[in-house]
Amino acid sequence: MTVDQLVVAPVLVALVTAVLCLVVRRSLRAQRAVSVLGAFAYAGVVAALADRVLSAGVLTYNLGGWPAPAAIVFVADALSAFMLSLAAVLTVPVLIYSVWYVDEFGEKLTFHPLFHFMLVGVSGAFLTGDIFNLFVWFEVMLMASYVLVVFYSGAQHTRAGLRYLVLNLVGSALMLLAIGGLYATTGTLNMADLAMRLGNPGEYGVALAPVLGLSMLLFAVFALKAGAVPFQWWVPATYRAAPAPVTAMLAGVVKKVGVYALIRLYFTVFAAAQLDALSLPWGDTALAYFGPVVLAMATLSIAFGGLAAVGQDRLEDLLAYSSIGQVGFIVLPLSVGAFVPSVRHLAIVAALVYALNHTLSKGLLFLVAGTIRDATGTTRFDDLGGVARTHPVVAGAFLVGGLGLVGIPPLSGFFGKLLVFQTAADSRSWIALAVALGGALLTIAYVSRAWNRGFWGDPSAAVDRSSVDTRQVAVLVALAAAVVVVGVGFQPVYEFAGHAADAAVDRANYIEAVLPDGGHLATSGGEH
Numbered sequence: 001m002t003v004d005q006l007v008v009a010p011v012l013v014a015l016v017t018a019v020l021c022l023v024v025r026r027s028l029r030a031q032r033a034v035s036v037l038g039a040f041a042y043a044g045v046v047a048a049l050a051d052r053v054l055s056a057g058v059l060t061y062n063l064g065g066w067p068a069p070a071a072i073v074f075v076a077d078a079l080s081a082f083m084l085s086l087a088a089v090l091t092v093p094v095l096i097y098s099v100w101y102v103d104e105f106g107e108k109l110t111f112h113p114l115f116h117f118m119l120v121g122v123s124g125a126f127l128t129g130d131i132f133n134l135f136v137w138f139e140v141m142l143m144a145s146y147v148l149v150v151f152y153s154g155a156q157h158t159r160a161g162l163r164y165l166v167l168n169l170v171g172s173a174l175m176l177l178a179i180g181g182l183y184a185t186t187g188t189l190n191m192a193d194l195a196m197r198l199g200n201p202g203e204y205g206v207a208l209a210p211v212l213g214l215s216m217l218l219f220a221v222f223a224l225k226a227g228a229v230p231f232q233w234w235v236p237a238t239y240r241a242a243p244a245p246v247t248a249m250l251a252g253v254v255k256k257v258g259v260y261a262l263i264r265l266y267f268t269v270f271a272a273a274q275l276d277a278l279s280l281p282w283g284d285t286a287l288a289y290f291g292p293v294v295l296a297m298a299t300l301s302i303a304f305g306g307l308a309a310v311g312q313d314r315l316e317d318l319l320a321y322s323s324i325g326q327v328g329f330i331v332l333p334l335s336v337g338a339f340v341p342s343v344r345h346l347a348i349v350a351a352l353v354y355a356l357n358h359t360l361s362k363g364l365l366f367l368v369a370g371t372i373r374d375a376t377g378t379t380r381f382d383d384l385g386g387v388a389r390t391h392p393v394v395a396g397a398f399l400v401g402g403l404g405l406v407g408i409p410p411l412s413g414f415f416g417k418l419l420v421f422q423t424a425a426d427s428r429s430w431i432a433l434a435v436a437l438g439g440a441l442l443t444i445a446y447v448s449r450a451w452n453r454g455f456w457g458d459p460s461a462a463v464d465r466s467s468v469d470t471r472q473v474a475v476l477v478a479l480a481a482a483v484v485v486v487g488v489g490f491q492p493v494y495e496f497a498g499h500a501a502d503a504a505v506d507r508a509n510y511i512e513a514v515l516p517d518g519g520h521l522a523t524s525g526g527e528h
Contacts, residue, residue, distance in 0.1 A: 006052060007061040007076045009045040010084055010123040013038065018116035028108050032099050035112040039095040042119065043088040050081040054499060058513035060129065068514050069190030073129030075514055078499035080126045083260045085496075086356055087122055089482065090252045090363045097367055097475040098245035101374065106151060106243075118144035118249070125257045129514055130190045131182065131218075134261065135175050138225070142168050145254060148246040149238055160234075160241035167234045171224040178217040185210045191269050192514035195507050199272035208273050212289060215270050219262070219290060226258030228331065229300040232324045239320035244370020247316070251323045252363035256355055259330055263348060266290055267337070267504045287338050294335035299435045301328030306442025310449060315369045315379040318450055319362065322443075326358045326405065329416075329439055332432055333423040340427040348501035349494070350423045354416035356493065360486065361404035361413060364479040368398045371476060372454075375466040381450075386459030391468050395455045397476035402447040404483045407440065412486035415494070 017038025024030040053059060053076050062071035095115065102111050121141025128134050142165075150161035183189050186197050186206050197204040198211065224231035239247045271287035305325025312318040330351050337347025371394055372387065373379050388395035400411065407417030417440060424432035486493055503510070 004059070004061045006045070006049050007059050007074045007127065009049060010042060011074075011120055011127065013042045013045050014116050014119040014123055017041070018113045018120060021112040021116060025108055025113070028104055031107065031112055035116065036095060036099065038116060039092045043092050046081075046084045046088040049076055050085055050496075053078055053081045054496070058503070058510060060514055068129070069188055069193035072133060073190065073192075073514060074127045075129040075191075075510070076127055077503040077510065077513075078496070079260070079264065079501075079503040082352055082496055082500035083126045083256060084123060086256060086359050087119070087126070087253045090249065090359050091119060093475050093479050093482075094245045094248050094252075094363060094367070097370075097472055098243070100469055100471045101245055101370055102243060110147065111151070114144045114148050115246075115249075118148065118254070120144075122253055122257055126260060129192065131179055131194070131265070132189045135172065135179060138175070138257070139172060141254060141257065142172070145246070145250065149242045149250075151243055151246065152241070156237075157241040160237035164234045164238045167224065167231075171221045171231075174217055175221040178214045178221070181214040181217075182211065185214065190514070191264070192511040195269045195272045196511050196515065198270065199274075199507075201273070211270070211273060215266070216289075216293075218265065219293065222258045222261045222265075223297060224258070225261070226255050226327050226331070227324055228258075228297050228327050229304050229324065230297075232301070232304070235324055236317060236320040239323070239366075240314075240316055244316075244366055244373070247320075247370075248363040248366040251319075251366060252359040255323070255327060256359065259327070259351070259355055262331065262334065263351065263504050267334075267344070267348065268507055268510055271505075272507055291335055291338035294331055294338060295432065298328040298332040298335055299431075301325060302332070302435055302439035302442070303328075306439055306446065309446040310442065312446075313381055315372065315381070315384075315450060315454055316366070318446055319365050319369060322405070322446060323358075323362060325439060325442065326354075326362065329420060329436070330354050330358065332436060332439075333420050336423050336427045336429045336432050339429065343423055343427045344505060345498075345501045346419065346426065347423045348504050349497045350416070350419035352497040352500055353412075353419055353493065356486070356497075357404055357412040357416040357483075360479065360483050361401045361411075364397060364401035364404075364476065364483065367472075367476055367479065368394060368401065371468055371472045374472070375468045376462040378462055379454075381453035383462050384454040384460055385457045386463050387455040390459045390463050390466065391473075393473050394468055394476060397473075397480045398455060399451065400480040400483050402451060404487075406443050406447055410484070410487040410490075412483050412490070412493075414487060415490050 020034045021031050024034055058077040061074040118141055121137045124137035125134055128137055146161055146165050149164050150157045186194055188194050197206050201208055227235040266287055302325045305321050309318045309321040333347040333350035337344040369379055404411045404413040407413040420436050424436055
């Protein structure tokens with residue numbers, strides 16, 4: 001495999017695995033083997049791609065050999081490699097867990113092909129070099145994830161699936177409308193070419209005001225995909241309806257596609273547009289216009305998600321609302337970075353590290369909830385209690401995941417929270433600092449409530465007569481260990497996130513890699 005082909009390898013591996021799972025679907029053993037081996041192969045090519053990107057810089061692959069920007073371009077830099085690594089690190093344990101969680105009929109029918117098709121969409125979104133194909137990969141991801149949400153086919157699942165589908169289809173329609181407007185306004189949808197034209201609007205005849213309005217429309221779509229307030233209405237019912245492994249992927253990986261799109265488009269592309277004529281007091285680039293919006297969205301997400309989580313009566317509902325609040329924590333430093341260029345790099349590092357911790361910790365917690373439901377038939381706090389006494393390893397896994405969300409050292413969450421606080425403090429954004437502090441207190445409140453009501457005390461009747469699948473528990477232990485290992489060995493993760501942040505703001509290098517003949521124009525009005 002050549003270096004160019006390595007760029008598309010994650011998409012190809014996921015696609016080939018999905019097709020092979022369909023081919024061997026009559027044999028459950030063969031399908032399981034293909035699916036799990038495909039997950040390991042996916043992790044392997046992602047690791048190889050990340051290693052190559054960190055040593056060689058931005059890699060591109062032009063489909064069919066056409067020159068950019070006319071070609072369909074795949075671009076791998078440190079940012080996309082970090083997000084792919086985030087997906088790979090959760091995919092393997094979740095898929096192994098699903099082998100012992102999903103019933104045999106579901107596995108034979110659709111589960112494994114759909115899981116890998118969802119991964120195809122995720123990988124394509126992280127690697128695409130143009131906005132239209134970002135839309136295409138979103139749709140691939142949506143179609144597969146929709147069927148996985150309604151996997152159990154009950155009335156509750158169908159209602160949740162329809163809500164998920166309708167809201168996302170509305171978002172897709174708005175995204176397509178914005179994409180058409182951008183093409184009509186700028187003459188391109190290639191991200192590198194678009195950034196170059198926005199940095200030199202006079203030379204290319206680009207009107208920046210319409211671009212700003214269309215980028216706002218795109219922003220709403222990405223916020224919907226991320227499940228942030230005020231677009232969070234699909235999250236609780238969807239997470240409640242989907243099988244536990246699917247919910248872990250939706251919260252841990254699929255949501256991050258929206259976060260990635262926000263970073264890539266607004267910090268790499270739209271930040272090239274200089275709008276100094278409007279004389280905003282907090283900045284003169286298009287990125288500065290999003291600062292107040294993102295700050296408001298982060299504040300509302302943290303407040304709504306945290307307060308709603310405290311009042312839930314079921315473990316999976318608590319975790320679902322918690323995910324809304326945690327997305328607020330991810331985008332909070334991005335809002336500060338939009339205001340204050342001096343902390344922009346730190347802000348992106350904070351968002352990425354926090355996203356990684358959320359992937360590991362929340363993925364672990366949703367699998368814990370699935371294990372408890374499998375063992376006891378319920379996740380209602382009124383019917384639980386005493387899990388720590390009856391199933392101490394399961395309770396220990398929950399404790400690690402919960403403390404990871406809280407941010408207790410030396411777990412991975414500590415560094416994510418620390419970097420969020422550092423971003424707010426270094427920028428002297430006291431509002432962001434107060435929001436982060438309030439959100440941290442809410443996280444402590446709902447994690448403590450879940451522990452006290454579900455895991456502490458005397459075993460309830462449902463817990464006392466329950467037994468857990470030791471193979472599921474082994475996966476929980478592995479994920480809990482990953483939360484600890486990432487925290488204890490944080491330095492390489494921090495360096496990787498730093499390279500990813502560099503890639504997000506180094507617009508000139510991105511343009512030069514994708515458009516070698518035109519990249520010299522990127523230096524006008526851009527960051528370096």
